[in-house]
Amino acid sequence: MIFRSTAKLILFIIGLAPLTWLVTALTCDSIYGTMFMSVDPVQKLNRELGDWALIFLMVTLSVGPLSKILKRKNLIALRRMLGLLTYFYAVLHLTSYIIIDLQLDWHEFVKDVTKRNFIILGMTSVVLLTPLALTSNNISLKILGSKSWKKLHYLVYPAAIIAIIHFFMMIRADYHRPIMYASLLLALLIYRIWTIEIKNTKIISRFRSKI
Amino acid sequence: MIIRTPKSYDLKETSVTKEDIYFNRRKFLKSSLAAAASGFLGFCPSKNLQAEVQQLSYKTTKWGKTLKPSSFEAITSYNNFYEFGTDKSDPKKNSHLLKPKPWTIEVAGHVEKTGVFDFDELVEKKTLEERIYRMRCVEAWSMVIPWIGVPLNKIIKKLNPSSKAKFVGFTTLKDPTQMPMQNTNILDWPYVEGLRIDEAMNPLTLLAVGLYGKTMPNQNGAPIRLVVPWKYGFKGIKSIVKIEFLSHKPPSSWNIQAPQEYGFYSNVNPNRDHPRWSQKKERRITGQSGFAALFDDKIDTLLFNGYAEEVAHLYKDMDLIKFF
Ligand code: HEM
Numbered sequence: 001m002i003f004r005s006t007a008k009l010i011l012f013i014i015g016l017a018p019l020t021w022l023v024t025a026l027t028c029d030s031i032y033g034t035m036f037m038s039v040d041p042v043q044k045l046n047r048e049l050g051d052w053a054l055i056f057l058m059v060t061l062s063v064g065p066l067s068k069i070l071k072r073k074n075l076i077a078l079r080r081m082l083g084l085l086t087y088f089y090a091v092l093h094l095t096s097y098i099i100i101d102l103q104l105d106w107h108e109f110v111k112d113v114t115k116r117n118f119i120i121l122g123m124t125s126v127v128l129l130t131p132l133a134l135t136s137n138n139i140s141l142k143i144l145g146s147k148s149w150k151k152l153h154y155l156v157y158p159a160a161i162i163a164i165i166h167f168f169m170m171i172r173a174d175y176h177r178p179i180m181y182a183s184l185l186l187a188l189l190i191y192r193i194w195t196i197e198i199k200n201t202k203i204i205s206r207f208r209s210k211i
Numbered sequence: 212m213i214i215r216t217p218k219s220y221d222l223k224e225t226s227v228t229k230e231d232i233y234f235n236r237r238k239f240l241k242s243s244l245a246a247a248a249s250g251f252l253g254f255c256p257s258k259n260l261q262a263e264v265q266q267l268s269y270k271t272t273k274w275g276k277t278l279k280p281s282s283f284e285a286i287t288s289y290n291n292f293y294e295f296g297t298d299k300s301d302p303k304k305n306s307h308l309l310k311p312k313p314w315t316i317e318v319a320g321h322v323e324k325t326g327v328f329d330f331d332e333l334v335e336k337k338t339l340e341e342r343i344y345r346m347r348c349v350e351a352w353s354m355v356i357p358w359i360g361v362p363l364n365k366i367i368k369k370l371n372p373s374s375k376a377k378f379v380g381f382t383t384l385k386d387p388t389q390m391p392m393q394n395t396n397i398l399d400w401p402y403v404e405g406l407r408i409d410e411a412m413n414p415l416t417l418l419a420v421g422l423y424g425k426t427m428p429n430q431n432g433a434p435i436r437l438v439v440p441w442k443y444g445f446k447g448i449k450s451i452v453k454i455e456f457l458s459h460k461p462p463s464s465w466n467i468q469a470p471q472e473y474g475f476y477s478n479v480n481p482n483r484d485h486p487r488w489s490q491k492k493e494r495r496i497t498g499q500s501g502f503a504a505l506f507d508d509k510i511d512t513l514l515f516n517g518y519a520e521e522v523a524h525l526y527k528d529m530d531l532i533k534f535f
Pocket of ligand 1 (some may be wrong): 050119
């Protein structure tokens with residue numbers, strides 16, 4: 001129990017480190033004229049936040065398989081916080097886009113979310129992640145029951161696929177970064193399907209042995 | 212008394228850089244702290260190994276007299292030059308591999324003086340002038356850059372193209388040992404660009420060989436690059452090794468890469484959005500960093516980047532939305 005909560009505390013601190021760094025960098029740049037966030041912090045900040053949303057999303061998805069492969073069940077306890085960190089950075093990414101990039105030009109925002117496919121996809125991903133963030137607590141788990149809760153949380157896969165397509169679509173020439181994420185996601189999906197298959201065959205063989 | 216009527220090219224700028232005052236205490240404090248911070252954090256500040264930067268002599272011109280240039284730091288640390296990497300900080304880090312001296316430029320096509328010219332042969336030192344132009348990137352940011360160069364039309368007149376020359380094509384150096392990203396196929400190398408001959412002959416069009424009074428930094432396209440201030444920045448092809456006079460429209464790299472996003476003309480036009488973002492406004496990169504830059508108001512993008520008076524006639528009967 002103590003292990004779990006210290007681990008969670010450490011994870012929480014690590015999780016907030018990217019944001020802390022971004023704010024510190026901006027502060028340094030403001031006071032000392034350093035260039036940690038370049039001469040175009042608007043783009044830099046938005047892209048960093050998008051990156052961290054996706055990184056935490058991928059880590060969240062890796063926890064399940066990792067805990068099985070490493071045979072460390074208690075890793076699962078960290079998954080909720082990782083998921084919430086993902087959502088936190090995704091919302092910051094969206095917020096920085098609206099406030100800093102668009103400077104609260106709602107007319108442009110409406111145009112973006114109706115006309116521009118890559119924004120529509122980003123938005124879709126955030127929309128899919130929202131019920132997951134809202135139900136990432138014990139009360140929701142109780143109310144929904146573990147079966148439908150699990151079903152609901154499968155939405156994380158379409159959300160991840162769509163976020164990576166969103167990433168692909170903002171690239172102008174060099175696709176190696178989104179390809180990296182896409183490969184990792186593909187590996188995770190294959191692992192998922194594979195383990196489900198094993199489970200199913202086990203069930204089937206158990207069923208057969210009973211007959 | 213001289214009475215000047217303001218022209219469109221020297222539109223009043225409101226949000227512009229405060230010129231750095233060199234070697235004041237604050238700056239010293241800033242740079243020493245920055246050095247300490249980057250040292251402490253283990254960042255290696257990129258050394259600029261390029262061939263010695265030389266002071267140029269040039270005559271000043273009326274262009275951009277009222278504009279406040281972006282800082283040298285901004286102009287040389289925030290570049291799109293994919294031959295050295297796709298991140299805007301990459302060119303500064305990696306362009307020391309480029310050897311801009313000696314440099315030759317091939318002239319070919321429908322033109323009297325064809326052949327391979329030495330850089331100094333093509334660009335006569337005594338013809339250099341300063342032009343302070345706005346530079347609007349297709350990615351919706353902009354700068355003000357004090358270029359040093361020769362109007363392209365002067366060079367074209369010297370080379371004497373025939374009446375068959377309807378377009379001018381330009382080619383960047385292709386040498387993966389100097390331009391490492393050319394080992395990948397993220398773009399179709401070498402980078403190529405083109406102009407209609409009347410665009411090339413417009414008095415605004417510049418072959419730039421320097422900025423801020425000095426020879427061109429490698430990351431900005433040393434030793435010679437094109438500057439077409441009423442078009443998006445990517446038309447300004449860098450490190451040119453070939454100029455060709457053609458009867459047909461030459462290919463252009465970004466148009467090949469994504470024809471629905473980047474047209475041959477690529478005139479700055481606030482009314483024609485990029486499929487992924489609006490072109491109505493732009494972020495002026497002044498050289499400020501931190502929160503001030505983060506919350507700096509965007510400015511309106513102007514048709515032909517504010518140079519309509521000088522170039523609108525070139526596109527008199529053209530649908531600028533269709534021919535973007
Ligand atoms: C309404 C939702 C969203 C909006 C409006 C949005 C908007 C943007 C914008 C404007 C960019 C930068 C494009 C550029 O600079 O050319 C971007 C990049 C990116 N976004 Fe989003 N996005 C959204 C949701 C998401 C989500 C949910 C994720 C991931 C979980 C994500 C991950 C990324 C990544 C990884 C990048 C690339 C960053 C880089 O180049 O390093 N975005 N997004």
